[in-house]
Every structure is written in C-alpha cells, then in structure tokens.
Amino acid sequence: xxxxxxxxxxYNTQIEEIAQxxxxxxxxxxxxxxxxxxxxxxxxxxxxxxxxxxxxxxxxYDRLKTAxxxxxxxxxxxxxxxxNPCIAYxxxxxxxxxxxxxxxxxxxHNDFFKNNxxxxxxxxxxxxxxxxxxxxxxxxxxxQDPSIGYEAVEKILDAAHSIKYHCGEFEPMRxxxxxxxxxxxxxxxxxxxxxxxxxxxxxxxxxxVMEESRYFLPQIETKIMNEGWATFWHxxxxxxxxxxxxxxxxxxxxHNGVICQVPGNLNPYYIGFKIWQDLYHKYDGDFKKLAQIRxxxxxxxxxxxxxxxxxxxESHLCEREEEERYYVVSEVSNEEGWKNIRNTLANSVGMGSxxxxxxxxxxxxxxxxxxxxxxxxxxxVYLMLQKH
Numbered sequence: 421x422x423x424x425x426x427x428x429x430x431y432n433t434q435i436e437e438i439a440q441x442x443x444x445x446x447x448x449x450x451x452x453x454x455x456x457x458x459x460x461x462x463x464x465x466x467x468x469x470x471x472x473x474x475x476x477x478x479x480x481y482d483r484l485k486t487a488x489x490x491x492x493x494x495x496x497x498x499x500x501x502x503x504n505p506c507i508a509y510x511x512x513x514x515x516x517x518x519x520x521x522x523x524x525x526x527x528x529h530n531d532f533f534k535n536n537x538x539x540x541x542x543x544x545x546x547x548x549x550x551x552x553x554x555x556x557x558x559x560x561x562x563x564q565d566p567s568i569g570y571e572a573v574e575k576i577l578d579a580a581h582s583i584k585y586h587c588g589e590f591e592p593m594r595x596x597x598x599x600x601x602x603x604x605x606x607x608x609x610x611x612x613x614x615x616x617x618x619x620x621x622x623x624x625x626x627x628x629v630m631e632e633s634r635y636f637l638p639q640i641e642t643k644i645m646n647e648g649w650a651t652f653w654h655x656x657x658x659x660x661x662x663x664x665x666x667x668x669x670x671x672x673x674x675h676n677g678v679i680c681q682v683p684g685n686l687n688p689y690y691i692g693f694k695i696w697q698d699l700y701h702k703y704d705g706d707f708k709k710l711a712q713i714r715x716x717x718x719x720x721x722x723x724x725x726x727x728x729x730x731x732x733x734e735s736h737l738c739e740r741e742e743e744e745r746y747y748v749v750s751e752v753s754n755e756e757g758w759k760n761i762r763n764t765l766a767n768s769v770g771m772g773s774x775x776x777x778x779x780x781x782x783x784x785x786x787x788x789x790x791x792x793x794x795x796x797x798x799x800x801v802y803l804m805l806q807k808h
Contacts, residue, residue, distance in 0.1 A: 648692015
C-alpha cells in the first residue's frame with residue numbers, strides 16, 4: 421500500500437469540500453477500511469454490519485469467493501449503506517487512485533440516498549442499522565428456542581425468500597390484519613402472514629423478510645439513476661481535485677473501466693453516467709435542475725424522459741428477441757426504432773424485471789389460493805396453490 425491513513429483523510433477532506441461547493445447534500449459520512457475477505461462477507465450479506473443467518477447467504481459467499489479466487493470476477497470498489505450516518509467500506513488493498521475515486525463516488529450515493537423521493541418516502545435511514553440488528557436477534561432467538569429450532573425457522577425463511585419481492589412494493593406497511601379483505605391482493609407476503617394460519621413467530625419472520633425486502637426496493641427502482649449520479653459526480657469532483665499526474669492517469673483508467681460498455685449487456689453505470697452528463701450540458705451545469713430530477717425520478721421515468729435518440733445512437737443500443745433457438749436484433753437505435761428501445765428499457769428496469777403476481781381469490785371450500793400473474797401485454801396466467 422503506497423499511502424497512509426492520513427493520505428485518505430486528507431483526500432476525504434478535500435473531496436467533501438468540493439462536494440459541498442457543488443451542492444451535494446448528504447448524511448454524515450463514515451468510512452470503514454476492510455480486507456477483501458470482509459468485502460466478500462459484506463457483499464454476501466447485502467452490506468449490512470449485522471444480518472440474520474440463512475443458508476442462501478452462505479451460498480452467495482461461497483460462489484463469490486470461488487469466482488474471486490479463480491479471477492472470474494472482481495470485488496465491488498465500494499459498498500454504501502443507506503443509513504444515517506451513511507456507512508461505506510473501503511478495501512485496504514486498493515490503490516490510492518481507486519480509494520480517491522471510491523470516496524468521491526460514495527458522496528454521490530450518500531446525496532442520492534438522502535434526497536431521492538423513493539428513499540425519503542419508503543425508508544428511514546436513522547434506524548436502518550439498528551433495525552437489521554434487531555431482526556437478526558429475533559431470528560437467532562427463534563432458532564435457539566427449543567420449541568422452534570433451526571429447521572422450522574429455515575423452512576419459513578425459505579418460503580418467504582421465494583416471494584420476498586412480492587411485498588406490496590410501495591404500499592404503506594401494515595402491522596395489523598386489514599379489517600376487510602379486498603381482491604386482487606397485491607402483497608403476497610402480507611396476505612400469507614395474516615391469512616395463512618401461521619403461528620405468531622412465523623408471522624414475525626414474514627414481517628422481518630417483508631420489511632427488509634421493502635428496504636431494498638428503492639435501490640432496485642433507482643439502480644441506473646443512483647449509479648450514474650455517483651459516477652458522474654466522482655468524475656466532476658476529481659477534475660476539481662488537483663492530483664499528481666500518475667494518480668490522474670490511473671484514476672481515468674479506472675473510471676473508464678467503470679463506464680465501459682460490454683457488448684450484449686447494459687452497464688447501469690454507463691447509461692446512467694451518459695444521461696446525467698447529457699443533462700449537465702443541457703442545463704449548463706445548473707445543479708438545482710439536476711437535483712430536481714435526482715429527487716423526483718426513478719429509473720423507469722428517468723429513462724423515458726431523458727434517454728434521447730442521440731444517446732441511444734451513441735450507445736449503439738438495440739433490442740433482441742428470441743426466434744426459435746436464437747436471438748435476433750428486432751430494433752436498432754435509428755430514428756424510427758429508438759423510441760421502442762427506450763420504452764422497452766424503461767419497462768424492464770427496476771421492479772419491471774420482476775413478475776407481478778397477486779392474490780386473485782380464495783376458494784375456501786377447496787382450500788385453494790388462486791394467484792394471478794399480471795403480464796405486460798401477455799395473456800394472464802392463473803396459478804392455483806392447494807394446501808395439503
């Protein structure tokens with residue numbers, strides 16, 4: 421490591437001063453320097469300092485560790501928690517240029533967490549870390565309870581995890597059973613919790629999974645905006661920072677790698693960065709106008725409103741569809757096809773990539789729950805689950 425902790429503190433101070441001059445508004449920021457082994461653990465446990473145990477997290481850790489060992493994948497440069505104070509992790513083996521980029525990137529995320537309406541409306545950053553710790557303690561208590569035990573807890577967690585994002589999306593969280601049941605019922609987790617003949621501890625486990633799933637929904641809904649915002653501002657901050665030439669060259673090399681487009685895949689850092697960059701030039705660097713968009717939009721509306729023909733063409737975007745055993749290009753980003761590409765992308769980001777399944781009705785005389793799959797332009801599919 422060719423730098424000291426004082427170097428990081430000095431650059432952090434300079435970066436924070438520039439962020440404030442730009443107008444970024446963020447929670448108090450805390451950094452934790454960790455090893456790559458720690459980063460693997462945090463990535464497996466979705467970044468949280470404390471999380472309840474489940475075999476799926478161990479499976480994720482083993483997969484990440486194996487892929488990293490054989491150089492099949494790298495580790496994230498940063499990991500940031502939507503909390504107040506905001507917590508971010510820096511890997512101690514990273515170079516100074518990468519640490520500087522990461523610190524600047526983190527302030528962009530922090531600002532986004534504090535101000536985007538999806539986060540301010542549906543999450544409470546002040547209680548995030550404590551809430552996850554409390555959830556872990558409750559799950560641990562159930563596992564250690566002789567009348568319940570590990571296998572019973574694992575069984576209900578497996579069931580809840582299988583439908584964890586069918587949790588009512590952004591409806592208000594209800595902590596008591598609704599007085600009247602109306603169909604279709606959007607929140608599968610809540611429906612099973614209140615109408616599934618579950619014991620109190622099982623209902624509590626369903627609530628825990630539902631609360632944590634809903635915490636991550638704003639991140640799913642703003643992936644392109646959020647990463648693009650953080651990438652754009654780490655780029656702008658660095659240009660104002662003033663660093664030695666060697667550090668500058670390495671920074672831009674890493675930055676270009678972050679926004680690199682891979683043929684056949686859509687890099688959210690790239691498309692988000694390009695849209696924010698285009699808006700920055702459109703509004704002559706007016707931060708207030710950019711901040712209004714940052715506050716009000718989510719990925720679907722952001723793409724539909726601000727992904728232009730020029731950006732589609734420059735990015736060589738195209739739409740593919742399956743034909744027999746092959747994928748063929750059905751739309752290209754020319755003057756005729758670019759809007760179809762934009763709309764397809766807007767419909768498929770965020771929760772648009774997750775099927776909409778809701779409770780259609782309950783056939784009590786047959787002890788059957790009928791689920792409705794709501795397709796987008798696709799015939800409805802009906803699923804029937806019977807209790808045996």
